[in-house]
Amino acid sequence: MKSQLKGMIEGAILTATYAVLLFLTIYTPIGMISVFILPIPFVVYGKRHGFQPSVWMFVASLGVTFLIAGGVYSLGYTFFFAFIGATMGVLYQKEKSAMQVVLGGFFASLLGILFYILLTSLVMNLNLIQMYQEALNKSVEESNRWLTRLGIPQNPEMEEALRSMAEQIRFMIPSIILGSSMIISFITHWISRIILNRLREPVPQFPPFREWKFPKSFLFYYLMAVILMMFVSAQKEGYLYMVGVNLQPLLQLVMVIQGLSFVAYYFYSKGWGKGAFVIIILLVFLFPPLTFILSLTGILDLGFDLRKRVKSGS
Missing domain, CATH: 1.10.1760 (Arp2/3 complex 21 kDa subunit ARPC3)
Structure with a gap:
């Protein structure tokens, strides 16, 4: 009671x-x-x-x-x-x-x-989805109005690119x-x-980031998404396009996380401090193209188990 x-x-x-x-x-x-x-x-x-x-x-x-x-x-x-x-x-x-x-x-x-x-x-x-799409279209129109007020001539190619981006976001x-x-x-x-x-109510925590590793099946899913987008990217519509345009960025993010996890594992195995890994994170935010290298690293780590090679070589 x-x-x-x-x-x-x-x-x-x-x-x-x-x-x-x-x-x-x-x-x-x-x-x-x-x-x-x-x-x-x-x-x-x-x-x-x-x-x-x-x-x-x-x-x-x-x-x-x-x-x-x-x-x-x-x-x-x-x-x-x-x-x-x-x-x-x-x-x-x-x-x-x-x-x-x-x-x-x-x-x-x-x-x-x-x-x-x-x-x-x-x-x-x-x-709500239609309202979101309308808000994106209005933001494109507002950007064009601001450019006109600033005396910058409108670029039809840029406007078309922005509208295409807004349309892709809808998918x-x-x-x-x-x-x-x-x-x-x-x-x-x-x-x-x-x-x-x-409150002295202990809860579980994730393993160290360097130990994170996704199942190898994610590599297969990622390759399938890339191949699918190669065939349907020009269509800009349809069910398969919607599947591909949603799957590829999500699985790309998985590969980037996998790549970052490998980098953290490599730095740890070499005895380098956390500061070096923090610098890598900052560089990724400052230079987004580095995500391609991390994604490739994640693919290689999943496909060829780079960590085992690092462990055997250390």
């Missing part, structure tokens, strides 16, 4: 904490920061009390959200972050690995985004949603580890 009462009190405190964070996110300028903390009360409660109590906290948070902001927009907001936080918190309680927790958060985030798009479409009659919305879901899950895990460790 005491444990149930304690759980109810803690749930009320964490729901109130969420309410404060939601208010700050919606009504104050610090919302760009506090938005990343919104899932954390649900993570903490899920980690300590499990699935069923988390459901009740989720329901209570919907009621609090309606009182604070009302409207479908805010309720969808709460559903999204509560679903992610509760999912990851319950997975922490079940002592899943860091990768399993992040993948759980990824799928929860993905389902939350899709639910939010469906909710706004059915209830508010808004097509890439699935990969944007997938990438956003993974980023949200990683950030939530990172913040959760900091807070839960301070």
Whole structure:
């Protein structure tokens, strides 16, 4: 009985904490920061009390959200972050690995985004994808107007390139949603580890970055995506084009991460400090073409196990 009462009190405190964070996110300028903390009360409660109590906290948070902001927009907001936080918190309680927790958060985030798009479409009659496309087109038109005001003559080729880029981004919305879901899950895990460790609630961490290694099957998927784009890139439309234009950049990112992981492993095997690896990261941001070299390194590492050669040679 005491444990149930304690759980109810803690749930009320964490729901109130969420309410404060939601208010700050919606009504104050610090919302760009506090938005990343919104899932954390649900993570903490899920980690300590499990699935069923988390459901009740989720329901209570919907009621609090309606009182604070009302409207479908805010309720969808709460559903999204509560679903992610509760999912990851319950997975922490079940002592899943860091990768399993992040993948759980990824799928929860993905389902939350899709639910939010469906909710706004059915209830508010808004097509978020179409609105996004219109915003891209308006940004192109606005850029042209600014160039005209500055006395810079319009370049039809540049305008066509910008419109083509906006059109391609429309096809890439699935990969944007997938990438956003993974980023949200990683950030939530990172913040959760900091807070839960301070609360003496240990959670799993990822292995050192130098030990990260994707399955070799990713290399096969990447090569298939490259070959597919060679055949359909000129079409600029159709189902196969949409598949290729979404798969290739995502798998390209996987190869870059694999390449960076190998670089970290190589530096570690040579006894070089972390400073050298940080310099590599900075160079990648300053000179984006270096990502091609890292991608190639990742491909070679997956295909020929470069780490084994480094280990045998050291």
